[in-house]
Amino acid sequence: MWGISYWAVPIFSSLVWLAMLISMLTVWVYDGRPHYDSMDPNQNIAYISDVGASGLKPLFIAMSAVTVVTFDIAFILERWLRHTGKLTPNTSIWQKIYSTIAIVAAIAGAAGLILLSIFDTLRHPRLHNVFLGVFIVGYVISAIFICWEYQRLGIHFREHSVLRISFWIKLAFILVEVALAIAFGVMSRMKHYNTAAILEWTIAFVYFFYVLSFFIDFMPAIRSKNYQSNATEMDMARAEGGGMGDGAADGTQYFRGAPRTNDTNGFANGNGYANGHNGLANGGGNAASYKPEPAPLPSRNF
Incomplete structure (x- = not known):
């Protein structure tokens, strides 16, 4: 107008x-x-x-x-x-x-x-x-x-x-x-x-x-x-940062406080939450093998 x-x-x-x-x-x-x-x-x-x-x-x-x-x-x-x-x-x-x-x-x-x-x-x-x-x-x-x-x-x-x-x-x-x-x-x-x-x-x-x-x-x-x-x-x-200035717009930025390059391994490769459930399901063995889900870090998408 x-x-x-x-x-x-x-x-x-x-x-x-x-x-x-x-x-x-x-x-x-x-x-x-x-x-x-x-x-x-x-x-x-x-x-x-x-x-x-x-x-x-x-x-x-x-x-x-x-x-x-x-x-x-x-x-x-x-x-x-x-x-x-x-x-x-x-x-x-x-x-x-x-x-x-x-x-x-x-x-x-x-x-x-x-x-x-x-x-x-x-x-x-x-x-x-x-x-x-x-x-x-x-x-x-x-x-x-x-x-x-x-x-x-x-x-x-x-x-x-x-x-x-x-x-x-x-x-x-x-x-x-x-x-x-x-x-x-x-x-x-x-x-x-x-x-x-x-x-x-x-x-x-x-x-x-x-x-x-x-x-x-x-x-x-x-x-x-x-x-x-x-x-x-x-x-x-673009002139200032080469990107949009927002973590959500850049694939190399953070996802819920951790670099996205490792998020797939963290959830599917048996090192965390998924492995703990497998240990309970497969063993009924050692309760110590269960690893609880870590508390989420504060989001950096702001």
């Missing part, structure tokens, strides 16, 4: 982004697909930044800022949950370094989006393009390093399929977004602005799915903040 609050962060962030894109696209279509001042004379399809540079600039700035700030909070929250053991913990210092680089790159990408929405393409075209590059490159680098972290985690925790799912989603995002970004740059360079505009909208919608996918990462964090996950407890037990 506690995990629902963790899921809410990337879901909220992605929905804000989607609402902004749909609002901007709807307004442009509803207004009759106007040709904005920032558009090229041969351009018929508006860029997101063209719509954002018009009357929707306050919406563009506000919703872009909310999206990336909450998304970066999701990155930081994921790091904190791994540190506290509510998610599968990092197994090496390198994984922590990958995670830190991913957070820093995400913050840089967030700054790029906020700044490109402020320095619009109509009044500050050069700065707008620079910050657009910072936004795309920042989140691609962030995705690369968090993908790297998840790949290493998946090797150590093969029983957690969510790590593999998250890894492949992030890898797919990297491949798709890089391909689309290259195509966008080529089309813009060749002045095929309509094609470039379509690619820009596509990149934005793919980014929505990438942000949304982070709710999968928080699925294992479903226990109270006062407890660790079962997987984490088992991993810690």
